[in-house]
Amino acid sequence: xxxxxxxxxxxxxxxxxxxxxxxxxxxxxxxxxxxxxxxxxxxxxxxxxxxxxxxxxxxxxxxxxxxxxxxxxxxxxxxxxxxxxxxxxxxxxxxxxxxxxxxxxxxxxxxxxxxxxxxxxxxxxxxxxxxxxxxxxxxxxxxxxxxxxxxxxxxxxxxxxxxxxxxxxxxxxxxxxxxxxxxxxxxxxxxxxxxxxxxxxxxxxxxxxxxxxxxxxxxxxxxxxxxxxxxxxxxxxxxxxxxxxxxxxxxxxxxxxxxxxxxxxxxxxxxxxxxxxxxxxxxxxxxxxxxxxxxxxxxxxxxxxxxxxxxxxxxxxxxxxxxxxxxxxxxxxxxxxxxxxxxxx
Numbered sequence: 001x002x003x004x005x006x007x008x009x010x011x012x013x014x015x016x017x018x019x020x021x022x023x024x025x026x027x028x029x030x031x032x033x034x035x036x037x038x039x040x041x042x043x044x045x046x047x048x049x050x051x052x053x054x055x056x057x058x059x060x061x062x063x064x065x066x067x068x069x070x071x072x073x074x075x076x077x078x079x080x081x082x083x084x085x086x087x088x089x090x091x092x093x094x095x096x097x098x099x100x101x102x103x104x105x106x107x108x109x110x111x112x113x114x115x116x117x118x119x120x121x122x123x124x125x126x127x128x129x130x131x132x133x134x135x136x137x138x139x140x141x142x143x144x145x146x147x148x149x150x151x152x153x154x155x156x157x158x159x160x161x162x163x164x165x166x167x168x169x170x171x172x173x174x175x176x177x178x179x180x181x182x183x184x185x186x187x188x189x190x191x192x193x194x195x196x197x198x199x200x201x202x203x204x205x206x207x208x209x210x211x212x213x214x215x216x217x218x219x220x221x222x223x224x225x226x227x228x229x230x231x232x233x234x235x236x237x238x239x240x241x242x243x244x245x246x247x248x249x250x251x252x253x254x255x256x257x258x259x260x261x262x263x264x265x266x267x268x269x270x271x272x273x274x275x276x277x278x279x280x281x282x283x284x285x286x287x288x289x290x291x292x293x294x295x296x297x298x299x300x301x302x303x304x305x306x307x308x309x310x311x312x313x314x315x316x317x318x319x320x321x322x323x324x325x326x327x328x329x330x331x332x333x334x335x336x337x338x339x340x341x342x343x344x345x
Contacts, residue, residue, distance in 0.1 A: 005060035008333035011067040019330035020057040032326040040073040064333040066101035066123040103163045105129030123329040124149040130332030132156040143298035146178035152284045172279040180209040187268045206241035
């Protein structure tokens with residue numbers, strides 16, 4: 001087959017991501033890009049950033065599109081959100097051959113889509129199906145800025161129980177916990193301060209980005225979302241944001257007291273991730289022999305999770321060479337579209 005160029009898109013609620021692959025018998029070039037974009041803000045046009053990213057990555061003949069943005073406040077319901085994203089691409093990129101990813105990991109053109117609901121929040125499926133090209137048995141552990149996917153695969157077949165977000169939340173295959181955007185009051189009912197356990201204020205005063213910056217899990221360059229108070233992304237500012245959870249500030253509480261709170265919240269985060277991982281293993285492999293394939297975000301937590309259980313966690317960027325410095329969901333969608341086109345043409 002002649003040279004193929006494919007750009008895959010992941011239109012999320014807070015980020016727009018893309019990967020472009022050039023293919024001629026083998027992958028010859030791959031490049032990815034991700035930009036923060038609050039799609040819930042109706043004053044902002046996603047088309048502008050999509051065009052910017054497309055120009056940044058270079059032209060391509062084929063598009064693959066996956067999404068999670070359909071849940072955003074911009075839309076009245078998921079069907080409206082899915083249709084908005086479809087039409088965004090169909091109307092503005094008429095010269096492209098565009099395929100959409102469903103929650104079976106299949107890629108279909110608009111005329112082939114029978115049920116709109118199958119496209120909603122389906123990026124996890126394309127990631128797991130892609131990895132099944134390289135591994136037979138595994139659990140995908142994909143931790144992003146907003147949420148976490150845990151997808152079991154056996155004999156190269158997805159064996160997840162849930163398809164929709166609601167079903168996946170029920171089965172422990174989706175956790176609304178991300179390494180940047182999660183509200184800390186979601187993680188804890190009480191916090192330790194001066195010998196007391198105090199209920200935190202249920203306001204968006206700080207996020208997981210602050211905890212992870214203070215723990216050294218991310219650096220300032222990775223803190224690529226707005227802060228809760230629109231102030232600096234440094235250690236002192238992050239400590240101040242966390243202090244507000246107990247109506248404190250750094251004039252009232254010492255840095256050591258706030259750092260203790262940070263460590264407590266972080267342990268609760270690890271406990272939650274471990275609980276959901278164990279929930280999944282209890283169904284698919286109680287002996288914990290199945291490997292976990294972790295994306296870059298998830299692998300940041302591997303060492304602390306291993307302290308709770310002898311988990312076999314592999315860094316995907318070390319296991320699949322062309323994933324290094326690239327985005328899992330969009331690389332997966334582009335790769336699977338190339339495979340589909342090869343098989344069909």
